[in-house]
Amino acid sequence: MTVAAGRVIDLHLHLLDRQVVDPDGRMVCKVDDLELELDERGRPYVTAILLGPRALGPRLGGRLGRWVAAIGERLAERDRPVSRIDFSLVTDIGSAIAVSRPRGRLDVIPLEDWVEEHVIARIPGSRHESE
Amino acid sequence: MKQLLSVALGVLTAIGGFVDIGDLVTSGLVGSRFGLSLAWATLVGVVGICLFAEMSGRVAAVSGRATFDLVRERLGPRAGLANLAASFLITVLTFAAEVGGIALALELASSVNYLLWVPAAGLAVWLVIWRVRFSVLENVFGLLGLALVVFAVALWKLSPSWSDLAHQVLAPHNPSGEGLPTYFYYAIALFGAAMTPYEVFFFSSGGVEEHWTKRDIRTSRLNVFVGFPLGGLLSLSIAATAALVLLPRNIEVDALAQVGLPVAVAAGKLALAAAILGFVAATFGAALETGLSSGYAVAQYFGWQWGKLVRPREAARFHLVVLASTIAAVATILTTIDPIKVTEYSVVFSAVALPLTYLPILVISNDRDYMGDKVNGRVSNLLGSVFLVLVVVAAVAAIPLMLATKAGQ
Amino acid sequence: MRASDLLGREVLDRDGIRLGVVTDLRCVLDGPLRGGLCAPRVEALLVSRHRTGSLLGYDRNEQQGPWLLRVLVRLLHRRLTVVPWTVVETSQAGPLARPLALRVAAADLPAAEGRRTPG
Numbered sequence: 001m002t003v004a005a006g007r008v009i010d011l012h013l014h015l016l017d018r019q020v021v022d023p024d025g026r027m028v029c030k031v032d033d034l035e036l037e038l039d040e041r042g043r044p045y046v047t048a049i050l051l052g053p054r055a056l057g058p059r060l061g062g063r064l065g066r067w068v069a070a071i072g073e074r075l076a077e078r079d080r081p082v083s084r085i086d087f088s089l090v091t092d093i094g095s096a097i098a099v100s101r102p103r104g105r106l107d108v109i110p111l112e113d114w115v116e117e118h119v120i121a122r123i124p125g126s127r128h129e130s131e
Numbered sequence: 132m133k134q135l136l137s138v139a140l141g142v143l144t145a146i147g148g149f150v151d152i153g154d155l156v157t158s159g160l161v162g163s164r165f166g167l168s169l170a171w172a173t174l175v176g177v178v179g180i181c182l183f184a185e186m187s188g189r190v191a192a193v194s195g196r197a198t199f200d201l202v203r204e205r206l207g208p209r210a211g212l213a214n215l216a217a218s219f220l221i222t223v224l225t226f227a228a229e230v231g232g233i234a235l236a237l238e239l240a241s242s243v244n245y246l247l248w249v250p251a252a253g254l255a256v257w258l259v260i261w262r263v264r265f266s267v268l269e270n271v272f273g274l275l276g277l278a279l280v281v282f283a284v285a286l287w288k289l290s291p292s293w294s295d296l297a298h299q300v301l302a303p304h305n306p307s308g309e310g311l312p313t314y315f316y317y318a319i320a321l322f323g324a325a326m327t328p329y330e331v332f333f334f335s336s337g338g339v340e341e342h343w344t345k346r347d348i349r350t351s352r353l354n355v356f357v358g359f360p361l362g363g364l365l366s367l368s369i370a371a372t373a374a375l376v377l378l379p380r381n382i383e384v385d386a387l388a389q390v391g392l393p394v395a396v397a398a399g400k401l402a403l404a405a406a407i408l409g410f411v412a413a414t415f416g417a418a419l420e421t422g423l424s425s426g427y428a429v430a431q432y433f434g435w436q437w438g439k440l441v442r443p444r445e446a447a448r449f450h451l452v453v454l455a456s457t458i459a460a461v462a463t464i465l466t467t468i469d470p471i472k473v474t475e476y477s478v479v480f481s482a483v484a485l486p487l488t489y490l491p492i493l494v495i496s497n498d499r500d501y502m503g504d505k506v507n508g509r510v511s512n513l514l515g516s517v518f519l520v521l522v523v524v525a526a527v528a529a530i531p532l533m534l535a536t537k538a539g540q
Numbered sequence: 541m542r543a544s545d546l547l548g549r550e551v552l553d554r555d556g557i558r559l560g561v562v563t564d565l566r567c568v569l570d571g572p573l574r575g576g577l578c579a580p581r582v583e584a585l586l587v588s589r590h591r592t593g594s595l596l597g598y599d600r601n602e603q604q605g606p607w608l609l610r611v612l613v614r615l616l617h618r619r620l621t622v623v624p625w626t627v628v629e630t631s632q633a634g635p636l637a638r639p640l641a642l643r644v645a646a647a648d649l650p651a652a653e654g655r656r657t658p659g
Binding site: 006007008009010011012013015016033034035036037038039042043044045046047050055058059061086087088089090091092093100 | 541542543544545546547548563564565566567568569570571572574575576577578579580581582583586625630
């Protein structure tokens with residue numbers, strides 16, 4: 001399903017919880033939530049994809065959701081806002097959401113980087129694909 | 132010619148890879164207690180897994196999305212998370228059962244106590260996941276698993292009354308001494324042993340990694356519709372040999388050695404060696420699949436990079452989950468809990484978890500936005516709906532039956 | 541404001557009658573052009589009587605099988621209403637827990653019976 005201007009989509013069905021993929025085909029994240037702003041006529045429109053525990057928590061709801069969001073607060077650097085991918089980077093809405101920038105340059109997945117650096121990189125053989 | 136070879140390889144791998152510790156133990160056990168009167172449950176399970184895997188494979192080929200990715204998308208984050216928790220735990224439980232199975236098989240081969248093999252088995256499984264190419268991994272263990280054909284050979288050598296066997300299969304009856312709840316408990320166990328959720332996670336994730344497109348649907352279907360039923364026949368051979376050799380002697384299966392006993396009786400030592408090779412290959416292959424699947428489920432829910440086709444450093448969280456699952460599986464078996472018991476629990480709980488992943492796949496395979504013109508046809512939908520009812524019934528009945536029969540005593 | 545602030549919100553009509561909860565936000569890609577695509581702009585709310593997490597897509601496509609599931613889902617969501625954004629009281633459509641209020645009566649809203657999402 002490709003998208004042209006004027007097409008109709010439903011946010012929950014077509015955008016939320018979809019996989020975000022970068023130009024190299026790498027998985028970036030899931031669309032955990034969407035940031036909306038009001039236009040001059042008071043209609044909300046999407047400005048960014050939100051991701052991470054602070055975005056997912058409120059959608060889980062209840063005590064679990066608050067706990068997940070709290071973990072996100074703990075893990076985040078001070079004053080760092082909720083991880084977002086600006087909607088201007090989105091190039092296609094299909095079975096996955098395509099973005100125009102490689103994930104390394106999106107700076108939104110600190111946990112992956114941390115695990116990579118402190119755990120996986122220390123195991124021999126981590127640099128090679130094993131196809 | 133090359134394509135023909137590759138298709139043949141795929142089918143052979145599917146046959147050899149079908150059987151895991153759950154099938155081995157459950158088929159042997161049921162054969163030794165019920166004869167072939169529960170063969171229908173295996174047959175139903177085989178039809179079910181063919182249906183389920185075909186839909187997942189088609190979805191992976193057309194949409195490029197793997198099963199658990201879609202589970203969260205269709206069920207939402209909350210229900211999806213509950214689904215993940217259940218599926219993950221059961222996959223790790225099955226992983227533990229497979230590791231236990233490897234150790235038991237190696238014990239049969241070496242007379243070294245199985246507990247000593249457990250850490251080595253866990254390490255070997257993790258190393259293969261870490262370093263060995265996906266295609267090699269799939270093919271080697273699938274092909275070696277074909278050694279289990281020796282059960283079919285043993286069955287033939289036992290010269291059974293085929294009409295008698297057919298009668299048992301087609302006119303199922305309840306052998307003396309076993310209550311009806313126990314009968315249906317084992318029907319669900321056989322069903323869960325054939326329709327394992329991890330199989331579908333693995334199959335569809337593999338398809339996405341190998342960048343299947345619509346053109347691969349035919350090959351995928353061939354693997355499924357030829358490979359899985361023939362694999363199911365292996366399961367039935369195991370049950371039949373147990374029925375012919377163990378049932379008359381009142382030997383009940385509670386160890387892996389007894390599953391192989393009929394082969395030794397019917398066809399001698401060399402055949403038993405082949406059976407043990409088959410045990411090791413089947414359980415090792417299944418351990419690889421469950422280990423990877425535990426990572427697939429978590430990574431696909433959260434949207435992390437997963438898979439073996441990228442460098443481990445690019446899928447760091449996925450590999451961390453796989454490592455943690457391996458440690459958990461090994462630790463579970465090292466508690467000296469009977470691996471056969473772990474296997475029995477894993478197949479029953481697989482039946483309980485089945486609707487959670489089956490439903491989203493059934494829904495998506497009907498969604499035109501995703502599948503274009505490759506949506507389910509009427510036959511698939513009819514069968515799909517029948518099996519939806521079946522998996523829900525099995526899931527609901529499993530735990531009460533387990534409690535009522537004290538896990539089949 | 542986030543999408544999750546609007547989803548799941550209770551909706552009351554002008555007379556205070558509960559319509560249901562917001563289960564989806566129907567958007568048109570005619571918002572401010574950002575990068576390659578126009579931003580999705582909310583044009584209507586899909587409101588269902590029940591809080592079921594997901595519609596599984598069955599309200600969208602008329603012919604989607606299998607029959608069994610379609611019937612079940614339609615049953616659960618038989619009172620699905622499309623509420624144009626223009627009738628929503630926007631003075632408090634922010635991250636607050638209060639129900640969304642509409643400017644019209646429920647009777648004036650069209651029901652959504654198996655409407656297919658174009659494209």
